[in-house]
Amino acid sequence: MKLLFTLCFAFVSVIGFSQSYEKGMEKAFALWQEGKATEASNMFERISAVETENWIPLYYVAYVNIIDAFSEKDKTRLQLKLDKAKTSLEKAKQLSPDNVEILIMEAMHNTAWIAFDGATYGMKYGAVNTAIYQKATAMAPENPRVALSSAEWNMGMAQYFGKDTAPYCKDIEKALELFTTFKNETPFYPSWGEGRAKEVLASCK
Amino acid sequence: MKQFIFFTALLFSVCAHAQTTISGKVTDHKGIPIPGANVFLVGTYDGTSTDIDGNFSFSTSEEGSQTLSISFMAFETYELKEDVRQMNQLEVKLKEAINTLTGVTLTAGTFEAGDNAKVTALNTLDIVTTAGAVGDVVGALQTLPGTSTVAEDGRLFVRGGEADETQIFIDGIRVFTPYNTSPNNSPTRGRYSPFLFSGTSFSTGGYSAEYGEALSSVLLLNTINEPEEEATDISIMSIGAGLGNTQIWGENSLSVNLSYMNLAPYLELFPDRNEWEKPFQVASGEAVYRHKLDNGLFKFYSAFDYTNFAVNQRNINYEDRVKYDITNKNWYSNFSYKGALKNDWILSTGASLSLSKNDMMIIDDAIDQTETAYHLKMNLKKKFNSHIKLNTGIEYFSSNYEQDFQDENNFQFTSEVQKELPVIFAETDIFFTNKLALKAGLRTSYDGVSDKILVSPRTSLAYKTGKNDQVSFAYGNFYQTAANSYLQYAENLKPQQAQHYILNYQYTFDGRIFRAETYYKKYDDLVKFDGLYPEYGSDFSNNGAGYATGLDVFWRDEKTFKNVDYWVSYSYLDTKRDFRNYEAEVMPNFAANHNFSLVTKYWINDLKSQFGFTYSFTSGRPYDDRNTTEFMNAKTKSYNNIGLNWAYLVSQQQILFVSVTNPLGFKNISGYQYADAPNSNGFYDRQAVRPNADSFVFVGFFWTISSNKNRNQLDNL
Numbered sequence: 075m076k077l078l079f080t081l082c083f084a085f086v087s088v089i090g091f092s093q094s095y096e097k098g099m100e101k102a103f104a105l106w107q108e109g110k111a112t113e114a115s116n117m118f119e120r121i122s123a124v125e126t127e128n129w130i131p132l133y134y135v136a137y138v139n140i141i142d143a144f145s146e147k148d149k150t151r152l153q154l155k156l157d158k159a160k161t162s163l164e165k166a167k168q169l170s171p172d173n174v175e176i177l178i179m180e181a182m183h184n185t186a187w188i189a190f191d192g193a194t195y196g197m198k199y200g201a202v203n204t205a206i207y208q209k210a211t212a213m214a215p216e217n218p219r220v221a222l223s224s225a226e227w228n229m230g231m232a233q234y235f236g237k238d239t240a241p242y243c244k245d246i247e248k249a250l251e252l253f254t255t256f257k258n259e260t261p262f263y264p265s266w267g268e269g270r271a272k273e274v275l276a277s278c279k
Numbered sequence: 280m281k282q283f284i285f286f287t288a289l290l291f292s293v294c295a296h297a298q299t300t301i302s303g304k305v306t307d308h309k310g311i312p313i314p315g316a317n318v319f320l321v322g323t324y325d326g327t328s329t330d331i332d333g334n335f336s337f338s339t340s341e342e343g344s345q346t347l348s349i350s351f352m353a354f355e356t357y358e359l360k361e362d363v364r365q366m367n368q369l370e371v372k373l374k375e376a377i378n379t380l381t382g383v384t385l386t387a388g389t390f391e392a393g394d395n396a397k398v399t400a401l402n403t404l405d406i407v408t409t410a411g412a413v414g415d416v417v418g419a420l421q422t423l424p425g426t427s428t429v430a431e432d433g434r435l436f437v438r439g440g441e442a443d444e445t446q447i448f449i450d451g452i453r454v455f456t457p458y459n460t461s462p463n464n465s466p467t468r469g470r471y472s473p474f475l476f477s478g479t480s481f482s483t484g485g486y487s488a489e490y491g492e493a494l495s496s497v498l499l500l501n502t503i504n505e506p507e508e509e510a511t512d513i514s515i516m517s518i519g520a521g522l523g524n525t526q527i528w529g530e531n532s533l534s535v536n537l538s539y540m541n542l543a544p545y546l547e548l549f550p551d552r553n554e555w556e557k558p559f560q561v562a563s564g565e566a567v568y569r570h571k572l573d574n575g576l577f578k579f580y581s582a583f584d585y586t587n588f589a590v591n592q593r594n595i596n597y598e599d600r601v602k603y604d605i606t607n608k609n610w611y612s613n614f615s616y617k618g619a620l621k622n623d624w625i626l627s628t629g630a631s632l633s634l635s636k637n638d639m640m641i642i643d644d645a646i647d648q649t650e651t652a653y654h655l656k657m658n659l660k661k662k663f664n665s666h667i668k669l670n671t672g673i674e675y676f677s678s679n680y681e682q683d684f685q686d687e688n689n690f691q692f693t694s695e696v697q698k699e700l701p702v703i704f705a706e707t708d709i710f711f712t713n714k715l716a717l718k719a720g721l722r723t724s725y726d727g728v729s730d731k732i733l734v735s736p737r738t739s740l741a742y743k744t745g746k747n748d749q750v751s752f753a754y755g756n757f758y759q760t761a762a763n764s765y766l767q768y769a770e771n772l773k774p775q776q777a778q779h780y781i782l783n784y785q786y787t788f789d790g791r792i793f794r795a796e797t798y799y800k801k802y803d804d805l806v807k808f809d810g811l812y813p814e815y816g817s818d819f820s821n822n823g824a825g826y827a828t829g830l831d832v833f834w835r836d837e838k839t840f841k842n843v844d845y846w847v848s849y850s851y852l853d854t855k856r857d858f859r860n861y862e863a864e865v866m867p868n869f870a871a872n873h874n875f876s877l878v879t880k881y882w883i884n885d886l887k888s889q890f891g892f893t894y895s896f897t898s899g900r901p902y903d904d905r906n907t908t909e910f911m912n913a914k915t916k917s918y919n920n921i922g923l924n925w926a927y928l929v930s931q932q933q934i935l936f937v938s939v940t941n942p943l944g945f946k947n948i949s950g951y952q953y954a955d956a957p958n959s960n961g962f963y964d965r966q967a968v969r970p971n972a973d974s975f976v977f978v979g980f981f982w983t984i985s986s987n988k989n990r991n992q993l994d995n996l
Binding site for chain 2: 116194
């Protein structure tokens with residue numbers, strides 16, 4: 075019986091390990107698609123608690139909460155979500171320093187604050203974001219999310235200062251091309267943005 | 280093969296059968312269900328989220344003792360270590376976590392400014408865009424309640440206190456000579472440019488046990504931790520020029536600011552009441568070097584300035600003008616390190632060194648003053664959890680002041696003051712709930728003169744009365760060593776003492792802040808002397824005393840009117856003191872009953888311009904009319920001033936800035952200087968103390984060169 079138990083344990087650990095990561099992640103994405111952001115965030119968080127060396131689940135904890143925060147009107151709840159995103163990104167950064175995807179997500183976090191209250195947070199985060207996008211572009215010019223996000227940011231700034239946004243449409247087009255060429259083999263590596271790029275490009279015309 | 284499949288299937292079924300169900304309900308302390316909480320067994324994939332009624336249920340194949348974790352935003356994480364079979368139908372009440380943004384804050388007495396502050400009264404931008412302040416940190420703070428405008432002086436006078444009752448700290452380390460040298464009747468400016476600082480905290484009383492040697496107030500300035508990008512800033516002004524540059528490489532960065540001011544061309548156009556032999560000129564520079572380490576940040580800040588002028592001013596006691604020829608050299612360096620240690624302890628340590636030298640010629644008397652001082656400080660902080668924080672530290676102040684006096688007949692007199700002050704302090708912040716918080720601290724120092732241990736308790740209590748408002752109370756006991764100008768003639772003076780009682784109400788709502796604060800301050804052991812001036816042979820004592828009580832009101836609103844930001848401050852002050860050579864306990868000449876300021880800023884997008892308007896009013900200040908028998912019984916006219924400014928964005932990186940102070944030319948009088956002896960009719964002659972110039976015009980052009988075209992010096996204006 076004891077042998078059976080040990081075998082059982084070994085079996086579950088060996089076969090179960092990678093399988094449960096995949097299953098878990100898939101389940102989390104499914105929850106998110108159903109509109110259950112809190113449940114999805116919880117699931118990603120549970121995965122990150124087991125996969126202590128993997129930055130990807132933490133990245134998604136941040137991503138889910140940031141996207142959710144963009145539609146949040148209550149400041150208290152907004153702060154809770156964005157703070158959760160921020161702490162997750164901090165942890166992710168420790169596991170994977172100089173990761174351009176995490177940098178972009180940090181800028182998204184800042185943008186969520188600016189979107190909520192530009193007068194208060196525009197000054198604080200505006201310059202920080204410009205610096206992040208510059209750094210990210212220097213690090214990974216071939217990354218489509220870097221190209222898209224910095225182009226969108228520059229468009230926003232141009233709009234704010236009453237300048238023409240048209241020159242940045244070319245950057246969006248370029249980002250769209252990058253989406254077709256960019257490859258990363260890591261499972262569940264961030265892949266968002268293509269749809270958004272098309273949307274923005276449509277508004278250009 | 281068949282056997283293997285069978286075996287695997289068997290294993291699968293065996294393993295799958297060993298399932299335990301974990302279930303329960305999660306609520307807050309009032310029993311209200313918490314939906315969306317994250318419930319899981321630590322180290323496994325087994326878990327779920329609570330449903331709308333706070334219920335959860337999931338199954339696990341784990342056995343034996345496991346840790347169940349339940350977490351939800353705004354609550355403290357709950358952990359239960361138990362046999363999984365016991366984990367069913369659990370009733371879990373989560374404890375509320377302390378929310379630093381919406382929870383109660385310990386604010387009595389303090390105006391926080393800067394990025395991290397929850398309630399921001401003024402930010403860096405405000406300091407530089409306040410009309411009339413012309414980029415001076417101290418000038419902008421004088422639009423806050425609790426301060427009195429003493430136009431001929433320019434320093435911070437807080438709640439009936441003298442200017443030297445306020446101390447300034449950079450990154451927690453003391454600045455010994457924070458103000459520029461200026462001619463009599465010209466307001467001085469703070470030495471430090473606001474551009475290098477990211478946060479400011481101005482406390483008008485009841486402040487933390489971490490700070491001492493200040494009877495009234497502390498101003499805490501923090502240098503920027505991480506500059507955002509490399510840039511060069513050029514400024515060309517009607518009174519001088521400035522150059523700034525920031526470089527970033529790897530984990531290092533360096534910011535340098537240089538400036539030179541010379542009033543000669545300006546005085547040529549707009550002469551003032553003085554006769555200038557050598558124009559007022561200041562050359563100054565500041566630099567901050569920062570180095571990021573794995574777990575900490577090292578900063579080195581250094582500033583120097585050189586001031587020189589020679590001026591002939593009228594004095595009632597002399598027929599001819601009195602000549603003041605002054606050269607001041609000042610050097611200040613400060614390093615600080617802040618880093619994380621094991622077990623959540625945070626270490627901050629630093630030291631400052633200050634050298635200040637004044638060479639003065641007053642008529643034919645030569646006076647040389649040299650002050651050398653240093654401050655060493657180390658403190659340890661720990662956040663035990665979101666409820667309890669501890670801050671403890673030791674520090675040491677040392678200063679040496681030397682004055683050489685030599686008159687035209689070669690009479691010489693040298694005096695020296697040596698001060699040493701070791702201090703130890705500890706303070707704790709306890710957040711009982713999101714509504715109730717307490718700060719309690721103790722500061723202990725050793726005074727060599729009286730050979731006594733001085734103990735200063737400090738405490739403050741805050742209670743959140745509603746979603747947007749709170750009340751707080753603060754009490755503190757404060758000591759400050761007597762000024763060098765007394766100690767150089769009398770070695771045995773004890774430190775002076777003050778006690779503060781403060782009651783504060785604060786309301787914040789969507790871009791609006793309302794604050795009302797009432798206080799009572801009691802002074803003891805103030806220095807007294809006999810004769811007209813403190814001098815060798817005067818009889819000194821610690822027999823002085825006094826009080827100050829009043830009400831400070833502040834209202835700021837950035838939301839109601841589009842593109843308009845304004846704030847209003849009003850302070851009522853009732854104070855009397857018996858100190859210096861006063862004959863009785865009276866209202867001192869730097870105090871005024873009523874102080875009012877209105878500051879507005881209006882941004883017009885079409886004109887790419889920001890307009891600023893500041894109005895300040897101070898009721899009459901007392902002076903002693905020597906032709907009456909009563910002491911300090913007369914009052915000046917009230918003081919009125921208007922500041923106007925216009926910042927125009929020429930391009931995104933170029934700004935034109937124009938500012939005018941007192942355009943209406945109010946004739947302000949700060950007091951009267953009386954003759955030391957009566958004239959032939961037995962009457963004491965007098966002359967009005969007036970600003971050297973009633974109005975002031977400033978024009979500047981600011982240009983930023985950086986790779987990021989959106990950046991400009993608007994942030995700096």
